[in-house]
Amino acid sequence: MRKFLIITGIYIVCCLIAAAASSEAGNNQKTVPPLDMERLKNELSFVRGKAKAEGAWPREIRYTLKVYDFKTDAFRQEAKTFVLKKKPLRIIPHAVGVAEVLWAICPRERLVAFNEFSADPDSSFIADKVRERGPIFKSKQTELVIGYQPDLVFTVFYSSADFKEKLKQAKIQSFDLGYFGTIESIKEQILLIGNIIGEESNAQALVKLIDTKIRELKGKLPQRSHPIRVLYYDEGGYVPGISSNFNSICKIIGAVNVGAEQGIKSWSQIDYETLLKWNPDVIIVPARSKLKELLMSSRVLSHAQAIKSGSVYYVPGVYLRADSQYMLLSADFIAGIIYRQPR
Amino acid sequence: MIKKDFYLFSALIALIVAGGFISLSSGTWPISVSHVLTIILSKLGLYAGAISDVEATIVWDGRLPRFLVAFLVGFSLGGAGTIMQGIFKNPMASPGVMGIDSGAALGAVLAIYLGLASGSLIALPCAAIIFSILTLVMVFAIATSRGRTSIATLLLAGIALNLVLGALTSFIITLSTREFDVGRVIVNWLMGDLNNRSWEHVNIVMPTTMIALVGTLFFAKDLNILMLGEETAANLGVNIKRARNGLLLFSSIETGGAIAVSGVIGFVGLVAPHIMRSLVGPDNRKLIFFSGLLAAVFIIYADLFVRLIVAVDLKVGIITSMLGGPFFLYLIIKHRKQFEYM
Numbered sequence: 001m002r003k004f005l006i007i008t009g010i011y012i013v014c015c016l017i018a019a020a021a022s023s024e025a026g027n028n029q030k031t032v033p034p035l036d037m038e039r040l041k042n043e044l045s046f047v048r049g050k051a052k053a054e055g056a057w058p059r060e061i062r063y064t065l066k067v068y069d070f071k072t073d074a075f076r077q078e079a080k081t082f083v084l085k086k087k088p089l090r091i092i093p094h095a096v097g098v099a100e101v102l103w104a105i106c107p108r109e110r111l112v113a114f115n116e117f118s119a120d121p122d123s124s125f126i127a128d129k130v131r132e133r134g135p136i137f138k139s140k141q142t143e144l145v146i147g148y149q150p151d152l153v154f155t156v157f158y159s160s161a162d163f164k165e166k167l168k169q170a171k172i173q174s175f176d177l178g179y180f181g182t183i184e185s186i187k188e189q190i191l192l193i194g195n196i197i198g199e200e201s202n203a204q205a206l207v208k209l210i211d212t213k214i215r216e217l218k219g220k221l222p223q224r225s226h227p228i229r230v231l232y233y234d235e236g237g238y239v240p241g242i243s244s245n246f247n248s249i250c251k252i253i254g255a256v257n258v259g260a261e262q263g264i265k266s267w268s269q270i271d272y273e274t275l276l277k278w279n280p281d282v283i284i285v286p287a288r289s290k291l292k293e294l295l296m297s298s299r300v301l302s303h304a305q306a307i308k309s310g311s312v313y314y315v316p317g318v319y320l321r322a323d324s325q326y327m328l329l330s331a332d333f334i335a336g337i338i339y340r341q342p343r
Numbered sequence: 344m345i346k347k348d349f350y351l352f353s354a355l356i357a358l359i360v361a362g363g364f365i366s367l368s369s370g371t372w373p374i375s376v377s378h379v380l381t382i383i384l385s386k387l388g389l390y391a392g393a394i395s396d397v398e399a400t401i402v403w404d405g406r407l408p409r410f411l412v413a414f415l416v417g418f419s420l421g422g423a424g425t426i427m428q429g430i431f432k433n434p435m436a437s438p439g440v441m442g443i444d445s446g447a448a449l450g451a452v453l454a455i456y457l458g459l460a461s462g463s464l465i466a467l468p469c470a471a472i473i474f475s476i477l478t479l480v481m482v483f484a485i486a487t488s489r490g491r492t493s494i495a496t497l498l499l500a501g502i503a504l505n506l507v508l509g510a511l512t513s514f515i516i517t518l519s520t521r522e523f524d525v526g527r528v529i530v531n532w533l534m535g536d537l538n539n540r541s542w543e544h545v546n547i548v549m550p551t552t553m554i555a556l557v558g559t560l561f562f563a564k565d566l567n568i569l570m571l572g573e574e575t576a577a578n579l580g581v582n583i584k585r586a587r588n589g590l591l592l593f594s595s596i597e598t599g600g601a602i603a604v605s606g607v608i609g610f611v612g613l614v615a616p617h618i619m620r621s622l623v624g625p626d627n628r629k630l631i632f633f634s635g636l637l638a639a640v641f642i643i644y645a646d647l648f649v650r651l652i653v654a655v656d657l658k659v660g661i662i663t664s665m666l667g668g669p670f671f672l673y674l675i676i677k678h679r680k681q682f683e684y685m
Contacts, residue, residue, distance in 0.1 A: 234524045234527075235524050235525065235527075235528045236524060236527040236528040236531050237538060237539065238524075238527065269531075269538070271371075271405075271538050271539050271650075272405060272539050273370050273371045273372055273401055273405050273406075274371040276372070276397070276401070277371045277372050286524055288458070289458070289524075290458075290463070294463075294464070298539075298541070299400055299404035299405075299541070299542075300400055300401060300404050300405040300539075300541075302400060303396065303397045303400055317524075
């Protein structure tokens with residue numbers, strides 16, 4: 001009996017060691033981002049500029065609406081004018097990126113409600129805060145949005161036309177924001193939003209902070225003779241290209257987005273053979289999938305550099321979808337992953 | 344085999360072989376036909392010279408399984424379509440008439456939505472096959488009363504289940520739109536996709552095709568007699584229940600197996616038997632085989648078109664439907680007088 005217990009004990013210990021070892025092996029993507037993630041997130045979540053005298057109301061805002069046409073893979077620009085009679089005090093953002101910008105630059109008591117995606121941790125960096133604060137509406141619940149009696153709703157160019165039309169019928173002013181896909185366009189949108197809500201100094205401070213943090217991040221990246229070539233590959237085999245936010249993230253951290261390098265404009269599907277030909281140094285796959293195991297076990301990909309070096313990494317979706325100031329967090333996170341690459 | 348059939352058979356095989364060589368030698372990574380041949384011979388142990396590892400992997404583990412899956416899926420859908428049209432004596436019948444397509448689609452969509460498909464290559468095909476078999480069992484359970492299964496009730500039960508399963512699939516698609524990536528994978532699958540097919544997929548569809556082929560050919564003579572009417576068939580000594588259920592079972596197996604590895608590919612199972620019936624006649628012993636070969640040609644070339652001409656964003660299922668739909672309309676217009684009496 002005693003012998004049996006000893007053998008069983010040894011067996012359990014061995015199993016625990018093996019489990020720990022395998023969990024360590026599976027967790028080989030513990031990232032070391034160049035900038036402290038928590039601190040960076042806090043800094044980007046609440047920004048206040050120097051207090052200035054309040055601008056005049058009503059105000060006329062002239063701006064260029066830049067939208068991405070998914071059908072033709074091309075940008076369209078339009079000069080527009082927006083008139084606001086008074087400073088908006090009850091604001092509703094209809095998209096995650098806008099909510100994140102407003103969270104940082106707008107006094108929070110002026111934010112009346114948030115859409116469901118802003119409360120989803122897979123899509124939003126402020127999900128926990130939004131859930132704490134609420135209220136939350138579903139994107140198509142126009143009646144609920146109208147019921148909150150906002151004086152301004154921020155929509156985006158891909159918000160449904162039906163939603164915008166109902167707001168118009170209810171005589172609720174809405175502002176349609178354009179393309180958010182690159183850090184430059186995000187900065188433009190931040191300044192525009194700041195102008196619309198009368199928080200110009202906060203918006204300028206956020207843009208300044210973004211520039212400072214980008215410089216800080218770039219300063220901490222290792223110098224390399226050749227930039228690392230990174231490919232994002234999703235479950236459907238789709239790869240982001242030039243106009244994607246992933247491309248902008250890569251540019252911030254001095255990496256090459258292989259999709260853009262190969263001429264993809266927005267997103268395109270590629271097969272394993274093409275992936276092998278493009279032969280990226282690193283492959284990024286969405287977390288919560290088992291794509292890494294699938295790619296690593298593919299016989300066609302067994303000759304690919306990233307597969308041979310085991311450089312396939314999971315990245316949570318929220319980092320890949322960032323289209324606000326938090327794109328910097330994504331850049332920091334991905335830099336932490338890719339710059340540990342042996343070369 | 345008469346001379347005309349032999350020529351037709353030779354033409355179909357030639358088209359398949361030519362398609363095979365184009366498929367194996369073309370792609371993102373161009374590989375010459377001579378290299379393809381040496382790789383295949385080397386893999387079969389008939390060539391001892393040096394071959395490029397990368398090229399060998401691309402041909403043997405990437406392109407060859409894709410070509411074989413295209414062939415087997417086409418063969419299965421063509422054969423299954425012939426049987427369905429024969430049993431239901433209805434030119435509009437296709438492998439989807441019993442709800443098998445919709446069942447397989449629901450299983451696959453569930454596997455994708457629940458995240459099972461992202462971790463295992465066989466999770467999705469298995470879910471599709473299980474759901475197609477469950478659908479078949481349900482259709483039979485609904486249509487069978489006191490041991491007798493009525494053809495009309497089978498057809499109606501299939502149509503009803505098709506609607507219910509289609510609605511459930513739509514519901515899951517709606518749920519999946521929250522996760523953009525998952526929604527995209529589901530839509531791709533529902534359009535029929537042969538991208539990144541591997542030997543695991545061949546291993547799934549090969550046995551279902553072979554079992555079904557042997558089974559349906561075994562009952563093919565009975566199917567010929569069944570088409571004369573059940574009373575006549577019974578008088579001629581055909582065990583109607585056994586023949587009909589056997590044929591339905593085998594055609595469902597091959598449909599389920601095909602859909603499991605390729606997604607929903609429409610019209611091939613409907614159009615191929617029509618064309619072949621006009622070329623080789625109504626004898627199902629030949630028709631099942633020839634329709635299978637023609638459907639295989641359709642899918643092989645549709646896949647080549649998708650892969651080499653318009654890149655992978657367009658799906659095989661869309662091509663087959665775009666070509667099959669107008670062709671079917673042409674058949675309807677040509678034979679509409681015939682249909683007036685049905």
